[in-house]
């Protein structure tokens with residue numbers, strides 16, 4: 625997507641609307657993350673507005689975060705309990721908090737927001753560098769086939785009487801980049817674009833990235849309730865020191 629700037633995908637407009645439609649997996653995810661953390665602390669890569677971190681903190685886990693977008697962090701800080709979370713503004717491929725955690729986690733397909741294989745590997749290496757000896761790195765992402773019925777498509781995301789939202793995508797198999805634009809067309813608001821690019825990675829490629837970072841796949845589930853992984857939809861994968 626010519627001219628696309630990843631940092632602009634989560635600017636003030638998007639941050640302000642980010643929590644309007646919760647994804648609905650927050651409780652189940654926080655339960656699993658709290659089990660994995662035990663008495664230890666957790667670090668969320670790309671903590672965003674705290675959608676996942678705040679319910680986890682409510683379960684008694686000390687949660688910290690790394691986040692690129694100051695706008696997302698501003699929204700987090702405005703929420704009850706948000707100001708108490710320690711957040712480092714920076715890039716999850718390189719920033720180090722100077723501490724080690726029992727759980728480092730990266731959810732909601734956000735590994736895909738890193739647009740090169742090198743950056744995705746650096747993210748695994750940075751996660752490994754934040755883990756205690758017994759720590760676990762959890763990644764939750766879509767299985768690419770779930771997103772790619774064809775290479776290019778436009779599908780309705782929401783249809784109302786006087787507004788529609790379309791998901792318009794092209795996919796390049798050579799670079800594994802999915803260019804996507806959420807186009808909101810409304811009688812009252814006109815047209816609003818929400819562009820984002822993703823580099824789609826299969827779980828098997830993530831496993832190799834983990835090995836480059838000195839980690840090994842520990843568990844792979846099909847969801848937050850530890851249901852069996854079927855190769856469809858999404859996966860929740862955990863990695864530990866090899």
Ligand SMILES: C[S@@+](CC[C@H](N)C(=O)[O-])C[C@H]1O[C@@H](n2cnc3c(N)ncnc32)[C@H](O)[C@@H]1O
Nearest residue numbers: 634670671672675691692693696715716732737
């Ligand atoms: C889909 S949101 C997920 C936010 C949160 N983890 C959640 O589950 O709601 C993606 C987030 O990743 C952040 N992000 C993208 N690239 C990043 C990077 N290289 N380092 C840190 N954060 C990044 C964006 O700013 C955005 O807040």
